[in-house]
Amino acid sequence: MRRVGVFVCHCGTNINGVVDCEKVAKTAAGFPNVAFATDYKYMCTEPGQDLIKNAIKEHNLDRVVVASCSPRMHEPTFRACIESGGLNPYLFEMANLREQCSWVHANNKELATVKAIDLVRKAVAKVVKNEPLQKSRISITKRALVIGGGVAGIQAALDIADAGNPVTIVEKEPSIGGRMAQIDKTFPTIDCSACILGPKMVDAAKHPNIEIISYAQVEHVDGYVGNFEVTIRKKARSVDLKKCTGCGTCQEKCPTKVDSEFDMKLGKRKAIYTPFPQAVPNKPVIDRVNCTKFKTGKCGICQKVCPVDAVDYEQQDELIIEKYGAIVVATGYQQFDHSAYGEYGYGKYPDVITGLHLERLINASGPTMGKIKRPSDHKIPETVAFIQCVGSRDEAKGHAYCSRTCCMYTAKHATLVSEKIPGSKSYVFYMDVRTPGKGYEEFYKRTTDEYGAQYIRGRVSKIYEKGDKLVVRGEDSLIGRPVEVEVDMVVLAVAMEPQSDAGELARILGISVDKDKWFTEAHPKLKPVETHTAGIFLAGAAQGPKDIPDSVAQAGAAASKAIGLLSKVEMETDAMVSSVDESRCSGCLICKGICPYKAIDAKMIQERVGGKMVERQVASVNKSLCQGCGACTVACRAGCLNLLGFTNEQILAEVEAVCL
Amino acid sequence: MKYAYYPGCSLHSTGIEYDISSKLVAKRMGIELKEIPDWNCCGASAAHTTNHMLGLALPARNLAIAEKEGLDVLAPCAACYNRMKTTELAVKASEQTKQKIANITEMDYQGNIGVKTALEVFVKDAGLEAVKALATKTLGGMKVAAYYGCLLVRPHDVGIDDMENPMLMDDMVTALGGEAVQWPFKTECCGASLPTAKGKVGLKLVYDILSMAQSVGAEAIVTACPLCFVNLDMRQSDLNKKVSGSSFKIPIFYFTELMAIAFGEKPASAGAGKHFVNTSEILAKYNLK
């Protein structure tokens, strides 16, 4: 006989308001193997935990069941509690009387109590079969991988590196910098984006602990927390980074001009190029799709003019395989494509542009040298209309969510336009102005009060060309009248949306995405930068729309989590792993193929058969690799694989207990 | 190819040109039209905004008759098409609605046959190649603004083309050698019965459409709806009287008239002589006499 203690928690009235806790405890006391049962107001509080510890001693209990909230909530709490009470933490089970009973059966107290009793019986039946388990320890690779070299990625990398850990930044573009590098000024301070990002980029490049692998992508991830094995594809740059000095001669001489992605196709770049002057690394890459040499085999000028012979047309993609202890995902966002809006011209009107386009038009090193000229005829616009929530808060054509940044950057744009174009007039069509940040509301008020931007509350229904003007039709919903403005240029505050390959990366990393394809955090409030996969953290807009301050803050948070992990020499792994009954294992190794973590391998054992020793093959589980999914246990034909903590015997006992 | 033909009330009176030209085009395209025997009015927007079921029942009776003959319906009039399509979809969507309708019409329309409109059959289904092939004359670069109005494109499950920038008629014009001027008011509303029922309000809509067409240099407007046609064609003189400074003289055509003429029919026999705004001038200019 075991000596099980059952502790029923009222959780104030949360449970006791529906379930008759006293009755549950009384009934439980009658179960076989139960030596003691009681109920109490709050089991998770200190007095509650003391009650448990004392009971363990008084009634020398050898197993404990707590019937309270969800084990996802307090299992760790109570395991720790009984451990300090002198029991192995795994000699413990919980019955979920709150989330899965009282809260969902409030309208049927009687049957709720019956169910509660069943759940407790189930927990008792299981705990009776529990065995003491020990955690195993694994060593940790002291190196972090940061995916994405935008401001979030750079910040995370710097913080982790400053703590003394080697960091690799993998950036898919030829240079780090991300979106912030494209932006001209930042709200609410209107300081120059390049001036605050530039130094950080240089710091990252110069940092002894940071390695930047640009023009590259993560292709495959193996392993587990503390020991990820990552395959990185370094795309053929056609330029030997070791030799290249970044003198720029090749770019000058290259005869092929193509639209610059960095300048939102408003300006040109060469076929061999660095995306922007302050690029890091400041060394070019050949765009093989547009390069004449690669298209026709002719040309080859860049190679001829290169003083250090760094141009290499034969260069191949390179696969780098490296071990990392922690991964920070900072892949950011992409802009919503407004060609979905037929009523705004299907993206065909040249003078209907997006926020990022305007950033490039305002930027001194941009295609117009900082003069705001509209794309169609390079005329300086005197009237500009801004439209918010394009692709945001719009289930029909875009996303249901709010992109969080548009209200502020639109205010910033209106301010900058009136500064750059004296006498100009801005109209801002909005649904709500959301300014929940330090100094944000004040900034917005300045936009209207000092810079005279005319805010009109209402979604725009149609934009159309009339002569060389654009007519914008809206409703001023505050006076309840349809209104029209004739403007020279329209700027759409388009939504932030997940990178188109976010789903693919999530698959590679084994993390999840939400319904909008943003990476999901482990807990919306309490674990905002963790993912459900241990050792992988989130930073910046990859997790959801964010402005620069928030991205940087979150990057810091993600970094500190990574640092915490890397600061350990070795870490404990979960004790609930698979184990093999070697005497019954036939060594077929079907389990090996099934295991997603390559945790099962063959092993030879000595056996005495008929008086003489023979050697035969059996399966063996690597306890630090095993993540405890239990797939192998079902696959095993002999049923000789079992999952500690979730053994066949335990689960069958639960089944029987609830079916009675 | 054979269809049950549903002209609808307009095509037997104010929209007679549409009736004539549609039949001509069908003939040229080898499409047989069998008029629905003893058809009734579809109720237009008056019915469904007065009585929901009536708005479904009136078209249902015609569809039921056509179903007996096992023919899909061809309804050139945009309003008739829209009402019939709405009924078709409603019946297909819900058994209950189907029953309700049957009780009122005392006929059972099962939803086995559907309805199409002229633009769909003559251009979308037939294909531009077929249209080109039949053309013996060219529009010779005539600047035409294609006006679709509401009922052919909205709502999207009823509509036959893009809601914001439909192209079927534009493509047809181009295929016949005309220049389809691109303009932003292709699907603006002409006010339907408002110009009649509520002069001031309605006329403004017609005015906006005409002046936009004028400003983009359209020499003619082509349409596929008798109500749009009447509003745009008949109201021009009215507007010229009422709105100072306006001097509209834009010929309006049914797209079927232009097709018939390009296919070699005499403009007069295609109905082009019955318009309020004279068409002979522009037809002469592009020697389509």
Added chain:
Amino acid sequence: MQPINLTSAEAAGRDLVEKVQKASGVDVKACYQCGKCSAGCPVGSAMDYTPRQIMRLLQLGLVDEVLKSRSIWLCAQCETCSARCPRNLQPDKVMESLRIEAKKAGYEAEDEIATFNEKFLRSVAANGRLYEAGLIIGFNLATVQPLKDAGCAPAMLTAGKLKLFPHKIKGKDAIRRMFEKAEKAEGER
């Protein structure tokens, strides 16, 4: 003028709002008042309440204002609002249902339009088809503008666009019955 008492208004309006939501299949609460419908409405500027405001009044249960408004009659049923609504709602269907309810309640804020529809349907009920000449003349007389569009008549006659007598279809009795039954069905809703 008294402030509107929303508590009582909501209760008072609930039934009709429910009815309209059921008939139109539109959940008026789902409207977040962005105004895109009103911005694109061809007759919005002629309305006393823009479509957005109609939705808002319904959200608050202020049904009298709605039923008495001219907007529900001016709506041309062009469906531009529904085509562009970011919440996939259909204001035009709401207008349609409201017009029906207004008629039942005896409100016809736009009597010309009401009269036009009435004459239209009467003509259909009588003949099975619309007798346009009859409609125009009847309508003009009813709205005391006998000569409106009269200028067009001769041309139309010669063009064969106006018939002197209505065409009556064989099934016109069936049509009449349909009108009666639909009337009854509507009343029961």
Added chain:
Amino acid sequence: MSLNSEALPKSQEVTAAPEASNQPWEPKIVGFACNWCTYAGADLAGLSRLQYPPSIRLIRVPCSGRTNPQFIIRAFQRGADGVLVAGCHPGDCHYSTGNYFTRRRFLLMQRLLEYMGIDPARFQARWISGSEGPKFQQVVTQMTEDIKALGPNRKMRDVE
């Protein structure tokens, strides 16, 4: 691995207790829920106070792929009126592939049970993510309705 069920008190003591007798028959559904998605989804249903019939008893497993067909058969043997196996959506498995095994096994299993004379409606597999509290509520409610319609499971139960 026979478990001495007589060691456990027959539930009549509680379920058939006098005050429970005036309750209409409530089917007993055994649910195997993966810890990462469905169990979390069920918790979310609780957090959102979504009400559903008290028919289901969830057994927490690390992954739906841990659910051994033997568990399901045993449940029916012991008189369960229905069994639900639920996990992450295909592609979202916390262990990347586990629920694919579940999906394949489910189809086999259902055919086997059908052969044993158990109505397929009594055995269902569903994908319910951690964010789908309402779906959990709807699945349990629906399944309870379905099984109520079928009545108690009398096939292959060895307790009576």
